[in-house]
Amino acid sequence: MRTGVVRVAQWIVGGVFVLAALAKIGGLDAFALQVHNFRMMPMALENLVAMTFPWIELVAGLSMILGIRPRSGAFVAAAMMAAFVVTVAVAMARGLDIECGCFGTADATRVGVSKLLQNLGLLGISLVASGRRPEA
Amino acid sequence: MGEWRGAAGIVLVGAVLGVAYNYLGLNSRPAFGIAWIRQPVEVTTFEAAAGSEPQAVADDPLAAALGAGAPEIPDLPRPIQVQLVTAKQLFDAQAALFVDARDPDEFEAGHVPGSLNLPFDVVVTDPARLEALPAAGRPIVVYCGGGSCETSINLAQELLNVGHRRVTFFLGGFPEWQGNGYPVSTGAGEAS
Numbered sequence: 234m235r236t237g238v239v240r241v242a243q244w245i246v247g248g249v250f251v252l253a254a255l256a257k258i259g260g261l262d263a264f265a266l267q268v269h270n271f272r273m274m275p276m277a278l279e280n281l282v283a284m285t286f287p288w289i290e291l292v293a294g295l296s297m298i299l300g301i302r303p304r305s306g307a308f309v310a311a312a313m314m315a316a317f318v319v320t321v322a323v324a325m326a327r328g329l330d331i332e333c334g335c336f337g338t339a340d341a342t343r344v345g346v347s348k349l350l351q352n353l354g355l356l357g358i359s360l361v362a363s364g365r366r367p368e369a
Numbered sequence: 370m371g372e373w374r375g376a377a378g379i380v381l382v383g384a385v386l387g388v389a390y391n392y393l394g395l396n397s398r399p400a401f402g403i404a405w406i407r408q409p410v411e412v413t414t415f416e417a418a419a420g421s422e423p424q425a426v427a428d429d430p431l432a433a434a435l436g437a438g439a440p441e442i443p444d445l446p447r448p449i450q451v452q453l454v455t456a457k458q459l460f461d462a463q464a465a466l467f468v469d470a471r472d473p474d475e476f477e478a479g480h481v482p483g484s485l486n487l488p489f490d491v492v493v494t495d496p497a498r499l500e501a502l503p504a505a506g507r508p509i510v511v512y513c514g515g516g517s518c519e520t521s522i523n524l525a526q527e528l529l530n531v532g533h534r535r536v537t538f539f540l541g542g543f544p545e546w547q548g549n550g551y552p553v554s555t556g557a558g559e560a561s
Contacts (some may be wrong), residue, residue, distance in 0.1 A: 258390070263494065265403045266523065280407045285392040289383030296379060305375025312376070330514065338494055363372070 241364035243297040246310050247356060250294030256337035257287035267334030272326055289313070297362060307362035314356035321349050410519075410526050414441070415451040415537065434557070441462035442508035442535045448525035449537040456510050456539045457551060464503045470513040470524040471543070473557065481512065481546055482554040489513070489520045499531045508535035515542030 242340030257264045265283035274282065289309065317335070324331060324344045333340065333348050342348055394402030413486040439462030440455050451459075459465035460481065467484035469476050476486040485502065492498045502509070509528060521538040528536045539545075547553055 260494070261391070261394075261401070261403050265407065269407060270519070276407045276409065276528075280403050280405060281388075284403060285384040285387035288387035288390065289380050292379050292383040292386065296375075302375040302379070305372045307381055308372050308376040309379045332490055338490070 239362060239364045240303075242358050243300075243303045243307055246307060246355065246362050247294045247297030247303075247358050250290045250310060251298065253336050254287045254291035254294060256339040257283075257293070257334075258337075260337045261287075263338045265332055267332055267337075270329070270331040270334075272321060272329070273320055273323065273328075286313075303362070304364050307359055307364070311356060311359035311363055314352055314359050317354060318349065318352045321352055325349065377380065410522050411447045412450050412522060412538075413445055413447050414451050415440070415455055442537060444534050446529065446552050447536075448511075448522055448529065450522075451510065451537045451539050453539060453541050453549065455537075455546050456512070456546070457549075459508065459510060460551070465510045466502070466506045466538075468502070468509055468511045468524070468528075469522045469543070470511055475543075477555065479547060479553045479555050480543065482552050484512075484554075486532075487524065489524045489527075492524070496527075496531050499527055499533075502528065502533065504533055508537060511534055511536065511538040512542045512546070515540070515544035518542055 261283065262288070265280050268279050268283045269276070290313065293306040293309040293313070295301075297303045297310070321333065321344050325346075329344065331344055332338075333342050333344050335348070335352075336340070391402040391405075394400060436463045436482075440451075440458050442449060442451075442465070456465075456467075460467065463483075467481045469480045469484045470489045472488050472490075473486060473488075476488075480486070487498065487502070509525070511521040511525045511528070513524075518540065521540065521542065525536045525538040
């Protein structure tokens with residue numbers, strides 16, 4: 234894949250990740266509650282996830298924007314987006330009426346089809362940003 | 370393979386920063402951050418809380434006839450879970466303020482008459498609205514969308530945090546209320 238396309242994809246994903254991370258870090262209480270509402274893991278782990286995930290997002294996002302190990306950052310982004318796609322899909326299948334928490338409290342979007350598509354789109358751009366050829 | 374090592378490094382750096390940030394937050398003034406392990410919100414059921422007190426309501430026809438039918442909600446530092454029957458008694462005696470924790474559109478479609486709409490997602494970042502709730506010394510009954518809805522417990526805890534007292538919730542929520550054929554109002558009505 235051409236380097237230019239990869240670079241642009243890295244900026245896009247990097248920007249989204251940094252914004253999402255800052256929104257969550259700014260409202261950690263609310264984000265921890267949003268994590269809890271997904272009912273995806275033992276309660277003992279929820280706060281650890283809530284306090285580390287936004288920072289992993291931030292570091293991955295910055296790596297892509299600043300071009301420091303950007304492909305590694307894109308790998309992390311793709312893995313996280315894949316996990317978020319599954320998380321949202323599971324929440325939908327269970328009929329949970331909850332906030333996504335994707336951007337902390339800055340975005341009150343409920344978990345649903347549009348959020349799922351948004352996550353899938355971002356997953357696709359992350360894969361492009363990782364610079365891997367489709368057949369690899 | 371370099372990407373994988375780099376990816377592991379990013380995850381590690383991010384996790385360490387997150388934990389360090391939270392550690393600093395918990396130890397700074399004013400403190401911010403979250404508890405290391407999430408604690409379930411502690412609740413007490415009304416039946417357990419009232420267990421030590423004589424229940425005059427049920428078997429005292431004179432007291433009931435005089436209108437003393439409202440259950441006495443104890444003053445505890447925790448949200449108190451009430452069943453539908455208790456919520457209805459409080460409603461009939463107009464002895465409690467009902468708070469609807471659901472979204473405005475759900476509230477408009479139908480709610481307990483006289484209840485105030487405090488959408489949890491909105492008010493959790495706006496303590497002023499929580500404080501301004503006109504409970505006027507009455508106990509508060511928080512309800513939401515029923516089922517396994519925990520929003521009502523969380524909102525009840527928030528209300529206690531800002532200084533309200535005798536805050537109860539009923540998990541059956543609006544579906545159980547409506548399902549029993551109890552009165553329902555529609556429209557934005559009593560917005561708060």
